[in-house]
Amino acid sequence: MPRFKLTIEYDGSRYRGWQFQREAATVMGKLMDAIKEVYKVSSYELYGAGRTDAGVHALGQVAHLDIDSAMPPYVAMERMNEVLPASINILDMAKVSPRFHARYDAKHRSYVYHISRRRTAFGKDYCWWVKEPLNVEAMAAVTHHFTGMKDYKSFGAPEKEGESTLVKIDHLKIFEVDDSILIHIVGSHFLWKQVRRMVGTLVQVGLGKLSEADIDLFFSEYSTLPAKFTAPPSGLYLEHVYYAGESINQEPTWLINIGKY
Structure with missing residues (x-):
């Protein structure tokens, strides 16, 4: 067929x-x-x-x-x-080819999360308006803690019970464009709610409520705190699904295609 x-x-x-x-x-x-x-x-x-x-x-x-x-x-x-x-x-x-499989042949998946610094008419459905000032430099300084092969059990759950919670994050970078903050994440796959909990945790760092030591602790032992920081779904976009032979974009599609969002 x-x-x-x-x-x-x-x-x-x-x-x-x-x-x-x-x-x-x-x-x-x-x-x-x-x-x-x-x-x-x-x-x-x-x-x-x-x-x-x-x-x-x-x-x-x-x-x-x-x-x-x-x-x-x-x-x-x-x-x-x-x-x-x-x-x-x-x-x-x-x-x-009949052998191609949309899910199992995927090598990487990328997401973009859109945070707005200001009240916006599109905030409810298309971004997360964070009212308090965010220290983006502090957020960027902890992104390296998330990259590489890590156990993300504190940040999400697998689709099926007993499946591994190991996830490889290849790329995590934060971009500032006018009143927007774009968090670009590329990984092998993602657990349920993992990206939104990663974003929520980064926001807590930007608010000065979490430190680098806290991030390390979330990976060294199981914690329920990231679940409490889960970012709303409105700001999350599945950007791209990568297959063999495709190079990973180092910037979000919005920046690549239109220069700014």
Whole structure:
């Protein structure tokens, strides 16, 4: 059966996350509705590269679709975009090898978290307005504690009980753009709520409420404190899913594409 790779962007504020749920609106559910309407079939398989939680956005989610159809992918993409809600858009669709797997072939995933220093009309759904002044230099000074292969058991939980909580973070950098603070994180994979707890912990450092010693302690022994610092989902964006042969971007997509956000 032919397999197609889809790259998708979405505004997650209206959805209960990526993963299909029978009783709730999800991004995957809306895509499934579009597939059925365009292809007029009920037999197909759709797999995402990873799950995003309720309220989390994506600039480059990846999925693969197995469907028995001769419809050219550019035609199918155009037709699905016509029936999808405005909050979901397929950026690219291409035929790939039947051996390609959106999730298991992914080498790295990158996220961007958007913090606003000021009250903004877009704050509730698209960023986190931190009212207190943040010491970004202090936040940047502790980022090296998060990189490398570390046990992130204090920052999140695996999808399945008993799975490893070891995660390799390849890149973590903080950018300041006008009234925005962008936290760019690239890793092999991520535990449930891990990125939001990392961001929340960094914010606590920026507020002067946590020290480098505290960060070290979170990795040396299990702590429930990072869970209390979990950043809201509104500021989190799945930026890119990397596959073999792709080089990791050292700056967030927003900075690369438009210079500032």
